[in-house]
Amino acid sequence: MRINPDKCVACGNCTYVCPVGAIYIDPAIRRATINRDECVECYTCFNGLSQEHLNPVFVRTLRKTFQLMRLRFDPEPDVCPTAAFEPDELAWPRTVRRAFSDPRVPHESTGVHGRGTEEVKTNDVSGRVQLGEVGFTIELGRPGVGVWFRDIQRMSWALAKAGVAFEKRNPVTSLMSDVSTGTIREDILGEKVLSAIIEIKVPVERAEEIIRTVWEVEKQIDTVVALGVGARCDEHGEENAVAPILEKLGYNLERAKTNIGLGRATNHAASEARV
Amino acid sequence: MTNTLHRFGSAESFADDYVVFAMCARGRNDQDALPKLRKFLEMAVPFKPVNLGDAIHGGALRPSRQMDPTAHWNRDRALNFQAVINGLDSPSTVAAVFDNRVAAEDFVKTAKAADLGLSINISTSVDGAEQCCFAAGIPRHSVGYSLGFEGKTERLPAGDVLLLSTMCGHGMVSHSLAKKMIDWVKEGRRTPEQAASYLTRFCSCGVFNPARAARILETARTKS
Numbered sequence: 001m002r003i004n005p006d007k008c009v010a011c012g013n014c015t016y017v018c019p020v021g022a023i024y025i026d027p028a029i030r031r032a033t034i035n036r037d038e039c040v041e042c043y044t045c046f047n048g049l050s051q052e053h054l055n056p057v058f059v060r061t062l063r064k065t066f067q068l069m070r071l072r073f074d075p076e077p078d079v080c081p082t083a084a085f086e087p088d089e090l091a092w093p094r095t096v097r098r099a100f101s102d103p104r105v106p107h108e109s110t111g112v113h114g115r116g117t118e119e120v121k122t123n124d125v126s127g128r129v130q131l132g133e134v135g136f137t138i139e140l141g142r143p144g145v146g147v148w149f150r151d152i153q154r155m156s157w158a159l160a161k162a163g164v165a166f167e168k169r170n171p172v173t174s175l176m177s178d179v180s181t182g183t184i185r186e187d188i189l190g191e192k193v194l195s196a197i198i199e200i201k202v203p204v205e206r207a208e209e210i211i212r213t214v215w216e217v218e219k220q221i222d223t224v225v226a227l228g229v230g231a232r233c234d235e236h237g238e239e240n241a242v243a244p245i246l247e248k249l250g251y252n253l254e255r256a257k258t259n260i261g262l263g264r265a266t267n268h269a270a271s272e273a274r275v
Numbered sequence: 276m277t278n279t280l281h282r283f284g285s286a287e288s289f290a291d292d293y294v295v296f297a298m299c300a301r302g303r304n305d306q307d308a309l310p311k312l313r314k315f316l317e318m319a320v321p322f323k324p325v326n327l328g329d330a331i332h333g334g335a336l337r338p339s340r341q342m343d344p345t346a347h348w349n350r351d352r353a354l355n356f357q358a359v360i361n362g363l364d365s366p367s368t369v370a371a372v373f374d375n376r377v378a379a380e381d382f383v384k385t386a387k388a389a390d391l392g393l394s395i396n397i398s399t400s401v402d403g404a405e406q407c408c409f410a411a412g413i414p415r416h417s418v419g420y421s422l423g424f425e426g427k428t429e430r431l432p433a434g435d436v437l438l439l440s441t442m443c444g445h446g447m448v449s450h451s452l453a454k455k456m457i458d459w460v461k462e463g464r465r466t467p468e469q470a471a472s473y474l475t476r477f478c479s480c481g482v483f484n485p486a487r488a489a490r491i492l493e494t495a496r497t498k499s
Binding site for chain 1: 400473
């Protein structure tokens with residue numbers, strides 16, 4: 001993303017909307033400027049701000065006049081008055097930033113918009129997580145901190161060392177040069193993204209071990225982690241296998257997404273009616 | 276993706292937050308899914324959702340590419356559900372957001388009766404979803420628990436800010452803007468409803484809950 005300096009009027013609205021705080025008013029040029037190292041190419045500035053198409057010279061003159069008189073205009077805070085944001089032509093490896101940060105862009109590896117895959121949301125159709133199993137979504141960088149791929153690799157290395165299998169149809173897995181070791185291709189290790197999700201599945205008996213592994217890596221990386229844990233319910237809709245383990249580890253289970261089991265395979269090639 | 280799962284807050288804080296969403300599984304029930312997804316959205320409207328959205332095109336309140344300058348004085352904050360329904364042009368995750376359990380329960384009952392064959396999920400408190408399933412006579416199939424945020428949590432902002440910003444799980448609602456809106460409500464520069472509408476426009480899949488946001492902003496007004 002770039003900001004056209006001929007259009008920008010330094011109103012500052014965009015500095016607040018950037019999820020990673022990468023936009024600032026450069027005092028030397030009096031224009032909004034993007035720190036390209038920190039920018040994750042999420043396009044929030046371009047897609048989220050409403051756009052006016054005012055004359056930049058006119059707006060700057062008005063702003064200067066107001067400033068001289070110590071008056072403050074109170075405009076809407078979610079507007080770029082001169083439509084100054086202009087998407088760049090991104091090249092590899094910077095394209096990775098956008099793929100993991102702009103949810104409107106689908107991953108080629110999964111076909112799913114966003115950073116993960118279907119996980120338990122379609123478990124009633126896919127049968128991905130069965131009774132006796134637990135699925136983990138380990139999301140690094142969320143909320144609003146961001147993560148470098150070199151830190152994602154620290155997590156994937158530790159999990160691979162623990163002998164887990166990474167979900168194949170997952171964007172992070174698709175960028176591993178060696179899935180058996182969790183090694184991520186070298187040319188993207190210096191890329192920062194808004195967040196990325198590592199997905200694995202293990203027997204319930206290993207749930208505590210995996211969480212303790214994640215805790216160890218969290219101490220070594222400079223970001224936050226959002227852990228999601230998926231489990232299959234029994235025929236009565238009860239889930240008593242995984243929740244007690246999580247509670248024993250000190251987690252309060254406040255929120256969840258619940259698959260209510262109304263899905264079924266309907267494609268001509270899909271054979272199972274329900275899993 | 277897990278865009279509705281990791282909302283910050285206690286179970287009680289989700290009493291006005293029920294996200295019911297539908298999606299198809301790639302290669303299993305994605306053929307002819309588009310009319311079913313559209314039907315899902317249409318069925319939600321009579322239950323008065325506070326937002327409606329699809330993961331590609333956005334929610335019921337969107338930014339404008341050609342904003343009229345007079346909008347600074349008379350901004351339209353009306354939710355446009357029909358735009359969401361009409362704009363759905365390819366299979367996507369579609370969502371309806373409700374601010375009360377009764378509406379969510381009634382919608383789930385309707386979705387069950389419609390038998391669309393899509394995977395339908397409820398994202399709210401663990402108990403809230405269980406109650407919805409019980410009311411509809413549906414045993415839960417699977418559950419995905421949020422364990423919250425951990426690691427370098429010192430890099431996160433205050434709780435009031437997180438309550439707002441994490442309602443867009445994709446991170447499109449920045450902590451800075453959420454904090455600014457709290458400040459603007461404190462200063463009396465905007466009402467909680469106006470401030471919530473600014474935040475809502477940044478959510479690119481329509482799962483942001485403006486009713487919950489307005490309540491959080493009103494509560495934050497008088498807090499230190």
